[in-house]
Amino acid sequence: MRTGKKYRMFSLLGIVIFTAWRGSLWAEERLYYKLSLDPEIQQRCHVELVVENVHRNRLVCSIPVWIPGSYVLEKLGDNIFNERAFDEENNPLVVTQLSKSDWEILTEGAQTVDFKYDVLIENSGFLGEGIDSTGALIQATAVWMYIRELEHLPASVTIEPLSGWRVATGLERQNRSLYTAPNYDVLADCPIMMGPLRDTTFVYRDVPHELYFRGKADFDLSAFARMVETVVAYQVDLFQDIPYNRYVFQYTLFPGYRSGGGLEHANSTSIGLSALKTMQDVRSAANITAHEFFHLWNVKRLTSDRLMPLHYDRDARMASLWWLEGVTSYYADLTLLRTGIWSVDEFLKNVSLEIMLLQQNPDRLSTTVSEASWYVWERGYHGPGISYYNKGQLIGLLLDVLVRKVTSNKKSLDNVLLYLYNIYAKQSRGFADSDIRGAVHKVTGKDFGSFFDRYITGLVEIPYRDILVHAGLDVNLTESSIPSIGRIRLVGEENRIFSLDYDCSAARNGIKRGDYLLSVNHRPFSGNDEFLEIIRNVNIGDTLDVQVRREGITLLFHVPVIGEKKVQCDIQVLTDASKEQLAIRNGLFQGITQ
Numbered sequence: 001m002r003t004g005k006k007y008r009m010f011s012l013l014g015i016v017i018f019t020a021w022r023g024s025l026w027a028e029e030r031l032y033y034k035l036s037l038d039p040e041i042q043q044r045c046h047v048e049l050v051v052e053n054v055h056r057n058r059l060v061c062s063i064p065v066w067i068p069g070s071y072v073l074e075k076l077g078d079n080i081f082n083e084r085a086f087d088e089e090n091n092p093l094v095v096t097q098l099s100k101s102d103w104e105i106l107t108e109g110a111q112t113v114d115f116k117y118d119v120l121i122e123n124s125g126f127l128g129e130g131i132d133s134t135g136a137l138i139q140a141t142a143v144w145m146y147i148r149e150l151e152h153l154p155a156s157v158t159i160e161p162l163s164g165w166r167v168a169t170g171l172e173r174q175n176r177s178l179y180t181a182p183n184y185d186v187l188a189d190c191p192i193m194m195g196p197l198r199d200t201t202f203v204y205r206d207v208p209h210e211l212y213f214r215g216k217a218d219f220d221l222s223a224f225a226r227m228v229e230t231v232v233a234y235q236v237d238l239f240q241d242i243p244y245n246r247y248v249f250q251y252t253l254f255p256g257y258r259s260g261g262g263l264e265h266a267n268s269t270s271i272g273l274s275a276l277k278t279m280q281d282v283r284s285a286a287n288i289t290a291h292e293f294f295h296l297w298n299v300k301r302l303t304s305d306r307l308m309p310l311h312y313d314r315d316a317r318m319a320s321l322w323w324l325e326g327v328t329s330y331y332a333d334l335t336l337l338r339t340g341i342w343s344v345d346e347f348l349k350n351v352s353l354e355i356m357l358l359q360q361n362p363d364r365l366s367t368t369v370s371e372a373s374w375y376v377w378e379r380g381y382h383g384p385g386i387s388y389y390n391k392g393q394l395i396g397l398l399l400d401v402l403v404r405k406v407t408s409n410k411k412s413l414d415n416v417l418l419y420l421y422n423i424y425a426k427q428s429r430g431f432a433d434s435d436i437r438g439a440v441h442k443v444t445g446k447d448f449g450s451f452f453d454r455y456i457t458g459l460v461e462i463p464y465r466d467i468l469v470h471a472g473l474d475v476n477l478t479e480s481s482i483p484s485i486g487r488i489r490l491v492g493e494e495n496r497i498f499s500l501d502y503d504c505s506a507a508r509n510g511i512k513r514g515d516y517l518l519s520v521n522h523r524p525f526s527g528n529d530e531f532l533e534i535i536r537n538v539n540i541g542d543t544l545d546v547q548v549r550r551e552g553i554t555l556l557f558h559v560p561v562i563g564e565k566k567v568q569c570d571i572q573v574l575t576d577a578s579k580e581q582l583a584i585r586n587g588l589f590q591g592i593t594q
Contacts, residue, residue, distance in 0.1 A: 006480015027053040031155040033144060037162050043123065043131050047143055049115045051150075052199065059113060060098070060148040060442075061103045064141040064188065064312035069263050069299065071376045073315060076142050077101040077119040088112035101313065103145075119143050127260045127272045128214065128252025131158070135165060135214040137252055137270060137333035139263075140188045146312065151184040161194040168193040168212035170248045170268035185310055189265045193250040202229045205236065208246050215253030217275035224282040231290045235331075238414065238591075239297050239421060240536045247296075249289070253278060258492065261287045264295030286341050290332035298331070299324050302421045305430030319433040321373035326392010330400075331417075333393070338591045344573070347589075348473070352569040354394055355464060359477065359567040361386050361487075363501075369395065370433070370457045383513070395455060398467045399440065399448075404584045405470045406446045409594045412587060415443045472577030472585040476570045483540050484564030490517060491527050497548075506546070510557045515548040522547070535561070 032050040051059060063076045077100040087095040087110035094106040095115075107113055120136055123130030127138045140484040157179040159167050170190040171179035181187035198213040200221050209232060211225055228249065236242050248268035252276040254260060260272015269292035277284040299307075318324075333350055336342035342350075358364055363385040372379075372388045379385055400413035420439050424431045431439075440448045454460035465475040486504025488497055496518040500507055518524065520534045521544055538544065542561045547554060577585065588592055 001588070003206065005385050008345060029053050029055075029150055029153060031147070031150065031153050032158075033155055033187070034158040035138075035143060036158070036160040037131065037136065037194075038118075039162060042133075043121050044159055045119050045121060045131070045138070045143065047117055047145075049147075050412075051115070051143060051147065052111070054107050054111055057107060059107060059115075060102055061105065061145040062102045062148065062313060063145050066312070067139055067141045067263070068189070068307070068310055068313065068316075069265075069295075071316070071513070072380055073377060075100065079142065080117055081120070081124065082118040083116070085113055087114075090114075091562075110215045115145075117145075127263055127270045127377060128254065129270075134216070135193065135197065136161075136583030136589060137214065138192045138194075139270075139583055140190055140192065141312070144184075144187055146188070154183065155181050155187055157181060157187065159192060159194075164196060165194045166197050168197055168210070168248055168250055170246070170447045180183045187566075188312070190263065190268060191250065191263070191270050193252075193270070194215070200225045204229060204232050205242055207242055207244070209249070210246070211249045211251065211377070213251045213253060215275060217254070217278050219282055221277045224278075224285065225316055227282050227286055227341065228270040230341060231286065231293055231335055234335050235290070235294055235297070235337050239418070241297070241324070241421075243301060244296070251285070253411040262292040264292045264299055266296060267298045269293065269295070283341055286336055286338065287332050290335040294328050294331050294335070296431075297421060297425070298328050298417070301425040302417075302429055303430050305432055308428075308430035315377045316543065317374055317377060319370040319373050319457075320431075320436060321376065322369040322388040322392030322395060324368070325389050327396040327413075327417075329389050329393040337589060344589060348571045348573075351394075351397065352437075352571050354390055355452055355475070355569040356567045357390050358386065358462075359569070360565055361390075362503075362565075364461075365393070365459060367458055369455075382497065394462065395465075397474060398455070398462065398464075399451070401467055401471045401584065402448070402451065403440065403444055404587055404593070406444050408580075409583045409587050411443050412591075412593055414591065415593075417441050418441050429590045451511055468571070469574075470581060470584055471588055472574040472581035474572045474574050476572075478568045478570075480566045480568070482539070482566045483538050483542075484534060485544060485546070485559045485561060487564075488517075490531060493526075495525070495527070495531070500503055505562045506559050509559045510555070511546060511548060511559065512550065515550050518547040518549055518554065520547075521545050 030052040034048040038044040038046060063080060066073050083095050083103055085095050085105045087093055091109065093108060096104045098104050105113055105115060121131050123132060129139055157171060159179065160177060161167050165417045169192045171181055176355050191506055193212055193214060195214045199211060201208055201210050202225050213229060226571065244267040246267060250268060250270045252260060252272045254272060255275055257272040257274050257276050262269060262271040271288055271292060273285050295368050333347060337347040353570045367385050368389040369388050372386050374552040396413060406411050416439050419442060420431060436563060437452045455462055468475050486501050486506040488506060489499040490496065491498040496519060497513050497515050500513045523534060525531050525534060538561050540561055540563045544559050544561060546557045546559050
């Protein structure tokens with residue numbers, strides 16, 4: 001059929017107008033986040049989440065229930081309040097809280113939704129998280145909500161610190177206060193440090209590494225940076241891969257001898273340090289720095305299939321945290337040994353301490369390291385039972401020695417690690433719990449099934465001496481009995497019980513994790529060392545009056561003193577080692593194979 005020229009022009013114009021209208025209506029949503037602190041209420045911050053080009057009847061905004069890397073369910077939603085939403089003309093929209101972590105916004109045809117809420121940032125003390133006069137450290141998952149079905153979208157992020165404060169974060173910086181993230185996973189993976197920060201930078205392999213410090217401590221910043229660069233250089237060279245364009249170290253310095261933990265991220269880490277220990281020797285920060293930096297490969301890239309993809313609304317159970325955390329601890333020690341930050345004696349002393357810690361823990365006879373990995377969600381970080389950090393670190397050492405032994409020192413655990421990294425991380429896929437055993441078999445050509453069945457998924461006692469002798473090391477264990485009311489770890493100036501064995505005398509007689517220890521036999525004290533001094537100077541069979549504070553109430557408990565097994569471990573280098581033993585030992589200490 002033929003048409004006239006004028007009719008064809010109007011038809012074409014109509015198509016163009018319809019296409020433009022349809023494209024505007026269905027354009028992909030755009031996300032804008034904004035964080036500002038409240039100058040009047042120190043621990044409160046204001047968050048704004050703007051969604052443009054909305055074409056949904058409702059938006060569901062959620063706060064995560066855990067912080068990746070911590071493996072503990074959090075009640076982050078309890079800290080969200082004053083939620084409200086508006087359209088592009090500032091008309092209020094209906095906001096309904098669906099659960100402790102989820103909020104629904106009815107859009108009512110709005111093209112732009114402006115969702116505002118306030119967040120209480122509690123000073124947990126861990127890592128230095130919180131807001132005070134020295135600055136702030138805010139975990140991203142505690143403040144940034146994600147919108148269901150929009151987690152893949154890029155976001156613009158504005159961060160407004162208090163006057164005189166600076167910002168340190170792994171987010172991509174556009175200008176003084178504007179940052180960007182390609183998706184929610186990256187946004188949630190970049191904690192925010194603010195304050196009157198000290199900083200320094202070094203460049204390795206043309207990549208900047210930024211170090212920021214919050215808190216007061218007088219130490220040699222250049223010496224600290226050289227120590228960190230030594231760690232970075234060794235680990236980057238080990239993997240022959242530098243999977244980031246910029247890396248940010250966030251250090252919080254606590255007053256006194258108190259220190260914190262560390263939490264890894266893809267291009268940054270948050271670490272808590274003792275100011276006094278750092279001033280005495282910057283090497284005191286080396287081990288935790290090496291551990292957290294190693295995680296950028298082992299956890300953030302080489303990771304469990306339970307963490308790919310990340311789900312923020314549920315736990316991520318796996319039986320391989322002994323590898324992700326424990327073997328990372330082993331390589332942190334190796335990093336310090338092989339770079340000369342630690343001497344051989346310091347390395348062996350640390351191995352001895354880890355052996356003593358495990359052998360004094362009765363739970364090693366009833367809980368496997370795989371089970372400890374799996375049940376951390378119930379037991380909590382530093383909860384009762386054995387630690388997958390502790391036993392996993394020792395398994396890493398023993399595996400390394402045995403891999404070298406069966407391959408005549410031609411292969412090591414380094415080869416297993418790099419095999420896993422190339423097969424899984426480089427191909428953007430996670431490994432199953434059983435794949436670690438397969439990797440050891442692939443690298444060595446030998447069946448390590450018995451080792452895994454005995455010491456990882458089993459409860460067989462570890463034969464330290466029989467295995468470490470292959471590396472020309474002699475292990476001697478001795479036992480004695482000492483007075484105890486349980487293995488208790490205290491944190492903070494108020495002596496809060498951070499960890500407590502569930503079956504110890506203190507727990508059986510009413511004391512709980514989270515209590516504040518006030519006195520023992522009416523004697524006040526400060527910190528773990530003074531507490532242990534009191535306990536060591538009583539007799540087995542005595543009963544102690546232990547006073548605690550719980551939820552603002554002072555309670556008194558009568559706790560019997562029992563005998564606790566004390567294990568001493570001494571590791572010596574064999575002076576008459578054979579040629580094979582010497583080769584394995586040198587290979588282990590120096591990071592070489594034949």
